[in-house]
Amino acid sequence: MVASDVAGRSDAAETSVWVRAAACFGRWQGGESAALDELVRLMTPVLWHTVRAYGLSQAAAEDSVQNTWLALVRNRHQVQEAAAIGGWLLTTARRTAWRAKSTDAKTLAVEDTQLAAGLPSSRAAEASAMEELASTALWQHVQTLDARCQRLLRIVAFDDRPDYAGLAQSLGMPIGSIGPTRRRCLDKLRSSLEKGGQL
Amino acid sequence: MSAEERDPLLVAVKKMYLELDPVPVGLTERVLVALAVDDLELEYELLTMVHRSQQLAGVRGGDDQKLVMEFTAAGVTVLLRISAVDAKHRRIDGWVTRTPDAKGELVELTASLWQEAGTATSPVGSHGRFEFARVPSGLTRLDLVSERDSAFRTTLFEI
Numbered sequence: 420m421v422a423s424d425v426a427g428r429s430d431a432a433e434t435s436v437w438v439r440a441a442a443c444f445g446r447w448q449g450g451e452s453a454a455l456d457e458l459v460r461l462m463t464p465v466l467w468h469t470v471r472a473y474g475l476s477q478a479a480a481e482d483s484v485q486n487t488w489l490a491l492v493r494n495r496h497q498v499q500e501a502a503a504i505g506g507w508l509l510t511t512a513r514r515t516a517w518r519a520k521s522t523d524a525k526t527l528a529v530e531d532t533q534l535a536a537g538l539p540s541s542r543a544a545e546a547s548a549m550e551e552l553a554s555t556a557l558w559q560h561v562q563t564l565d566a567r568c569q570r571l572l573r574i575v576a577f578d579d580r581p582d583y584a585g586l587a588q589s590l591g592m593p594i595g596s597i598g599p600t601r602r603r604c605l606d607k608l609r610s611s612l613e614k615g616g617q618l
Numbered sequence: 619m620s621a622e623e624r625d626p627l628l629v630a631v632k633k634m635y636l637e638l639d640p641v642p643v644g645l646t647e648r649v650l651v652a653l654a655v656d657d658l659e660l661e662y663e664l665l666t667m668v669h670r671s672q673q674l675a676g677v678r679g680g681d682d683q684k685l686v687m688e689f690t691a692a693g694v695t696v697l698l699r700i701s702a703v704d705a706k707h708r709r710i711d712g713w714v715t716r717t718p719d720a721k722g723e724l725v726e727l728t729a730s731l732w733q734e735a736g737t738a739t740s741p742v743g744s745h746g747r748f749e750f751a752r753v754p755s756g757l758t759r760l761d762l763v764s765e766r767d768s769a770f771r772t773t774l775f776e777i
Binding site: 484553557577605 | 625628631632633634635636637638639641642645648650652656658664667668669670687690772773774775
């Protein structure tokens with residue numbers, strides 16, 4: 420990722436995250452230690468959703484996020500341009516998650532199911548009924564997609580310009596098929612929602 | 619691609635994950651603590667958590683619960699079994715499995731525990747065992763250090 424990539428982002432809200440991350444990193448590189456805290460607060464949520472997309476348990480996902488930040492502090496010189504910081508963090512998080520996932524034969528494959536089952540009661544109190552209904556309904560349809568579709572959609576939902584080479588490797592698919600697969604997955608989800616009368 | 623990036627369905631998927639699988643409470647703070655207590659002069663390899671589970675030893679929960687965690691790095695696996703001594707103290711039993719170096723030797727290791735309340739150490743025995751009989755509950759980090767160059771470190775975890 421280079422500076423022009425960041426400038427070229429079309430989504431204003433997303434742009435601000437990447438640009439703010441670059442600014443924080445630049446200030447930290449310049450010696451302002453509080454800027455690292457700001458960067459952590461800004462990017463930790465994005466990293467969380469990235470590593471969870473790989474199917475890690477909550478504990479392993481937390482561990483991957485922490486390791487990503489520790490790796491940054493130890494390898495900050497690897498990031499030559501401030502604008503590249505978002506891409507560097509996401510790539511490192513994906514690599515860490517992928518390594519943890521491939522080592523752990525015991526990762527709880529049932530966790531998502533448990534999560535889905537536990538959702539309505541635990542969340543209902545804190546969100547408005549309509550919004551809750553919409554997201555839980557969508558969740559049910561997302562669960563019908565194959566694991567690769569679920570993973571890919573979650574990653575691209577949080578990282579609108581992923582590093583396609585790294586993504587292809589960690590998803591175990593050719594780089595040229597990511598775009599088409601993403602479209603196919605979105606189409607499947609859309610048609611599932613239509614059939615279910617949600618769209 | 620930019621039209622696809624703004625696909626409202628993808629936006630809805632993002633919103634769904636934000637709502638239904640939110641960032642755990644306190645994760646950002648734990649990251650900040652981990653960074654604050656990371657002494658940069660020590661060279662180490664990061665141990666990755668590959669497994670964490672709660673085991674029920676008896677019929678009742680509470681003090682009978684055992685927490686099992688497994689970490690790995692290149693050539694090293696660490697298994698921790700954590701049990702409650704009382705409401706505020708834990709016992710940690712650890713096992714280290716290592717691949718011998720090129721000479722077929724295993725350097726001696728010391729297990730070192732960092733906690734907010736202080737630090738503790740335990741030698742790793744010839745069979746890879748180490749233990750901390752009574753340490754406070756709370757945020758914890760384990761280092762495995764040797765006289766020579768090798769050192770391994772976990773992230774912060776709650777016991």
